[in-house]
Amino acid sequence: MNIKPLADRVVIKKLEAEETTKSGIVLTGTAKERPQEAKVVAVGPGAMVDGNRVEMEVKVGDKVLYSKYAGTEVKVKGEEYTILKQDDILAIVE
Amino acid sequence: MNIKPLADRVVIKKLEAEETTKSGIVLTGTAKERPQEAKVVAVGPGAMVDGNRVEMEVKVGDKVLYSKYAGTEVKVKGEEYTILKQDDILAIVE
Amino acid sequence: MNIKPLADRVVIKKLEAEETTKSGIVLTGTAKERPQEAKVVAVGPGAMVDGNRVEMEVKVGDKVLYSKYAGTEVKVKGEEYTILKQDDILAIVE
Amino acid sequence: MNIKPLADRVVIKKLEAEETTKSGIVLTGTAKERPQEAKVVAVGPGAMVDGNRVEMEVKVGDKVLYSKYAGTEVKVKGEEYTILKQDDILAIVE
Amino acid sequence: MNIKPLADRVVIKKLEAEETTKSGIVLTGTAKERPQEAKVVAVGPGAMVDGNRVEMEVKVGDKVLYSKYAGTEVKVKGEEYTILKQDDILAIVE
Amino acid sequence: MNIKPLADRVVIKKLEAEETTKSGIVLTGTAKERPQEAKVVAVGPGAMVDGNRVEMEVKVGDKVLYSKYAGTEVKVKGEEYTILKQDDILAIVE
Amino acid sequence: MNIKPLADRVVIKKLEAEETTKSGIVLTGTAKERPQEAKVVAVGPGAMVDGNRVEMEVKVGDKVLYSKYAGTEVKVKGEEYTILKQDDILAIVE
Numbered sequence: 001m002n003i004k005p006l007a008d009r010v011v012i013k014k015l016e017a018e019e020t021t022k023s024g025i026v027l028t029g030t031a032k033e034r035p036q037e038a039k040v041v042a043v044g045p046g047a048m049v050d051g052n053r054v055e056m057e058v059k060v061g062d063k064v065l066y067s068k069y070a071g072t073e074v075k076v077k078g079e080e081y082t083i084l085k086q087d088d089i090l091a092i093v094e
Numbered sequence: 095m096n097i098k099p100l101a102d103r104v105v106i107k108k109l110e111a112e113e114t115t116k117s118g119i120v121l122t123g124t125a126k127e128r129p130q131e132a133k134v135v136a137v138g139p140g141a142m143v144d145g146n147r148v149e150m151e152v153k154v155g156d157k158v159l160y161s162k163y164a165g166t167e168v169k170v171k172g173e174e175y176t177i178l179k180q181d182d183i184l185a186i187v188e
Numbered sequence: 189m190n191i192k193p194l195a196d197r198v199v200i201k202k203l204e205a206e207e208t209t210k211s212g213i214v215l216t217g218t219a220k221e222r223p224q225e226a227k228v229v230a231v232g233p234g235a236m237v238d239g240n241r242v243e244m245e246v247k248v249g250d251k252v253l254y255s256k257y258a259g260t261e262v263k264v265k266g267e268e269y270t271i272l273k274q275d276d277i278l279a280i281v282e
Numbered sequence: 283m284n285i286k287p288l289a290d291r292v293v294i295k296k297l298e299a300e301e302t303t304k305s306g307i308v309l310t311g312t313a314k315e316r317p318q319e320a321k322v323v324a325v326g327p328g329a330m331v332d333g334n335r336v337e338m339e340v341k342v343g344d345k346v347l348y349s350k351y352a353g354t355e356v357k358v359k360g361e362e363y364t365i366l367k368q369d370d371i372l373a374i375v376e
Numbered sequence: 377m378n379i380k381p382l383a384d385r386v387v388i389k390k391l392e393a394e395e396t397t398k399s400g401i402v403l404t405g406t407a408k409e410r411p412q413e414a415k416v417v418a419v420g421p422g423a424m425v426d427g428n429r430v431e432m433e434v435k436v437g438d439k440v441l442y443s444k445y446a447g448t449e450v451k452v453k454g455e456e457y458t459i460l461k462q463d464d465i466l467a468i469v470e
Numbered sequence: 471m472n473i474k475p476l477a478d479r480v481v482i483k484k485l486e487a488e489e490t491t492k493s494g495i496v497l498t499g500t501a502k503e504r505p506q507e508a509k510v511v512a513v514g515p516g517a518m519v520d521g522n523r524v525e526m527e528v529k530v531g532d533k534v535l536y537s538k539y540a541g542t543e544v545k546v547k548g549e550e551y552t553i554l555k556q557d558d559i560l561a562i563v564e
Numbered sequence: 565m566n567i568k569p570l571a572d573r574v575v576i577k578k579l580e581a582e583e584t585t586k587s588g589i590v591l592t593g594t595a596k597e598r599p600q601e602a603k604v605v606a607v608g609p610g611a612m613v614d615g616n617r618v619e620m621e622v623k624v625g626d627k628v629l630y631s632k633y634a635g636t637e638v639k640v641k642g643e644e645y646t647i648l649k650q651d652d653i654l655a656i657v658e
Binding site: 054 | 096097098099100101103105136138142144145166168170177
Binding site: 318332339340347369371 | 378379380381382383385387418420421424426427448450452459
């Protein structure tokens, strides 16, 4: 991965919607209502506040939920990514 | 519960409207005017302010009232949750 | 009262409009122009500012004037309350 | 006066427009273009900033000019008042 | 002048447009495009920031340029003034 | 130049669009797409932040690029100037 | 390059869209969906915060991704540049 986000930004890659519901039924087709899940592929060095770096809370590889519409979509070498501020990440899914 | 909210975020699960009014009458059907009550299922580590964590005021299991429209609804493994900032929680109901 | 507001929030209960004008005339009916008066029923612990609690200025039992449209109306066990930030309370009426 | 404004709020009572112009002519009737003058009837304890009270600059009895549309109009025991933040008071007229 | 502006407010009196252009030609009539020039007639004590007064930069008698639409127009004893924050004054003209 | 801008304001004078492109071709007429270039004619003493003056980064004589629509246009003794905050100056052109 | 951006501003030059996709296919023509890539041509000295310069994170020569619509386009000697705040730069592409 050759994108280095600045400050408190994070680069994520949207995950394909998982095909299995809680009850174990496998869904196919297009009519699926899903959260915005993504995988963290790059993490900035953290914002500067009063001369100190604020350590980031997410790390590369984390699976996260994020605000729909947050961030900017970019396409680098044919791959689509979203670059957003860590504050637009709602939670880490484990 | 496998969602770890970031910073001062909280994950809540909407409660089914209680079926009993103050006078003890049991309501059935759909025409009920209700507050937004929910149960806290996960609590973030707290926001960072000037390099210190601000301790959270709610804890897992609390029953809370929250601002309608606050937060983001997500669906993880078929279950619906709302992720919001603690500041959007109005009060704890005991 | 079993609602514990968070931070600098206050729970109030709207007062019925008083029926007596300055001149002592008793008004009846619906055509009355009135301020938004309420009684404080619960008070939060105060906001955290730089790691310190800011003490609240209102207390349970105070009769207050508040900004129309301020706060969120909730219904708990059939009773209607308004939860607002202390800053939306204009004055205490004695 | 039994209204105790909170923080940096002030309670004022609109003054009747004075009937005399600079040239000494007495105006009667309704077609008069006038500033928003009022008398201060109650003063809050001052806002809290970083744990200290900020002393108020106006006092009860001051005649003040204030921003039209500022504040909230309330009616207490048949009398109309305006409650506004001191910052919405432009000047003291002596 | 009997208006005492609060905090960092300034009372100014609009100047009649000067009748002479750079080239010395005297303009008469109404079709003149002019800046907003005014004379300072009263100066507040300065804003309070962190418990200290911020000294004012303009003084009574200064001729100033100010943002059109800034401030509030008031009429005191038949005279029109504008009360604005010092920050709405662009420059002092000497 | 007899305009003394306050705080972090700067007075600039729009430059006539240069008539020569990179390739050396001289353009005449009106159909020219140009940046907003100007010459600094007066510089304020700098904004006050926490009781200290913030030194200005531009000086009289600098040729600058600035945000279109930024600032206020004034006419003093027949000459047109723009007064803007230093923060609306994008860059110095050398 | 003779543009010296102020504070935390950066001057960038939009890059021509690269003609090669991930799979190595060379695209020609106009129907290409591309991120906003640019090359940094000048970097400001950094913003002043509480009397200290905040060091810049990008340097001349960096290839960056930036928010579409961010910044101001200028034309100097026939060349087009964009001047934006470093905070509008999303990431460095290596």
